[in-house]
Amino acid sequence: MRRPFIAANWKMQKTIGETEAFINAFLPMVKDINDVDILIAPPYTSLETASRLLKGSNVFLAAQNVYLEEKGAFTGEISPDMLIAVGCTHVIIGHSERRQYFGETDETVNKKIKLARNKGLKVILCIGETLEERESGKTFDILDTQLKGSLKDLPLDEITIAYEPVWAIGTGKTASDEQANEAHVHIRKWLAANKEGAEKVRIQYGGSVKPDNVKGLMSQPEIDGALVGGAALQPESFSELVKGARG
Ligand code: 13P
Numbered sequence: 001m002r003r004p005f006i007a008a009n010w011k012m013q014k015t016i017g018e019t020e021a022f023i024n025a026f027l028p029m030v031k032d033i034n035d036v037d038i039l040i041a042p043p044y045t046s047l048e049t050a051s052r053l054l055k056g057s058n059v060f061l062a063a064q065n066v067y068l069e070e071k072g073a074f075t076g077e078i079s080p081d082m083l084i085a086v087g088c089t090h091v092i093i094g095h096s097e098r099r100q101y102f103g104e105t106d107e108t109v110n111k112k113i114k115l116a117r118n119k120g121l122k123v124i125l126c127i128g129e130t131l132e133e134r135e136s137g138k139t140f141d142i143l144d145t146q147l148k149g150s151l152k153d154l155p156l157d158e159i160t161i162a163y164e165p166v167w168a169i170g171t172g173k174t175a176s177d178e179q180a181n182e183a184h185v186h187i188r189k190w191l192a193a194n195k196e197g198a199e200k201v202r203i204q205y206g207g208s209v210k211p212d213n214v215k216g217l218m219s220q221p222e223i224d225g226a227l228v229g230g231a232a233l234q235p236e237s238f239s240e241l242v243k244g245a246r247g
Contacts, residue, residue, distance in 0.1 A: 002200070003037055004036045004045065004218065004224060004245040005036070005039070006036055006039070006225050006242045007038075007041065007092075007124060007162075007204065007227045007228065007232075008039065008040045008041060008232030008238055009041060009064060009092060009095070009227055009229050010233065011043075011097070013043070013233060015045075015046070016045060016231070018210050019046035019049050019050055019052065019053075019185075022233075022235055023053040023054065023060060026235035026238060026239060027053070027054075027057055029056070029058065030059070031240050033058065037060065037225070039124075040059055040062070040090050040232075041090075042061075042239045043064065048086050048087075048188075050087075050132065055203070061087055061088050061089060062089070062092055062138075063078065064091075064094065064095065065091070065093070065095070066078060066079070066080055066093065066112055066116055066121070067112070068111040069115070077150065080115055080118075083121060084119060084120065084121065086096040090122045090124060090201055091116050091121045092126065093109055093112045093125055094106075094109035094112075094125055094127065096128055097169075106138060106145065106148075106149025106150050110150050113125060113246065114154060117158060122158045122159075124159075124160045124161075125151070126164050126206070127143055127150065127157055127162070128162075128163055128207075129166065130166045131166065131167035143163075143186060144190055145188050148194075155195065155197070156196065156201050161204070162182050162189070162227040163184055164227060165183070168208050170230060171208060172208050172218075174207060174209065174213050175205070177217055177219070180217060184203045184205070184222035187203055187222075188203065190199070193220070202224035202225055203223065204223075204225040205226055205227075206226060206228065209238050211244055214245060215244045218244065218245050222246075226245065228241055
């Protein structure tokens with residue numbers, strides 16, 4: 001049985017003050033939950049504040065991105081060492097918004113995962129198809145290509161996969177429980193055919209997850225958690241999501 005893993009990706013939202021207000025309200029709501037892994041990925045500017053407030057709690061801290069070089073003349077970028085020093089244990093890599101707006105490719109994703117893992121960060125790798133790809137019957141091919149490229153020469157330990165169909169992100173259109181599970185089954189089959197330890201890998205679903213649909217999604221055998229955007233911006237709804245993920 002894989003332990004449920006519910007993660008908040010705040011994207012480009014929340015100032016330092018808003019981060020502080022969220023965490024102060026949220027921690028008491030989830031303090032007794034010890035059967036779900038909980039994670040928050042605030043923007044870079046809030047990491048230090050979040051790290052201080054989350055210390056000693058049952059909530060992990062992640063960054064939403066990281067650079068693929070250790071250090072040097074890369075204006076505006078952030079290295080794994082910097083994330084670790086500020087208190088991150090995890091990092092999200094390859095989110096579809098990074099692929100869509102910032103030129104992220106399976107190759108850069110692969111380099112980022114390698115460096116982040118070498119440095120000791122745990123990784124949430126995001127994959128998923130666009131609406132056009134789904135409608136033209138290419139979903140599984142796209143997932144295979146993304147997995148192959150992103151995980152090239154990498155073992156699976158310390159990696160979580162987030163399946164986020166691009167058409168379901170921020171649109172209110174959740175994949176049905178069965179649609180999501182079908183993709184997760186496919187992902188796990190690919191992992192089992194190509195890597196060691198596929199059974200242990202947690203696969204999160206992401207895309208318009210809300211307190212009222214989390215239970216249905218989590219009841220599917222291959223859905224091990226959720227990566228949540230909009231519904232993770234309020235402490236009440238994010239705590240509801242965490243509670244909804246319990247068995
Ligand atoms: P929403 O939950 O807002 O659809 O965002 C999902 C997502 O992209 C999480 O990384």
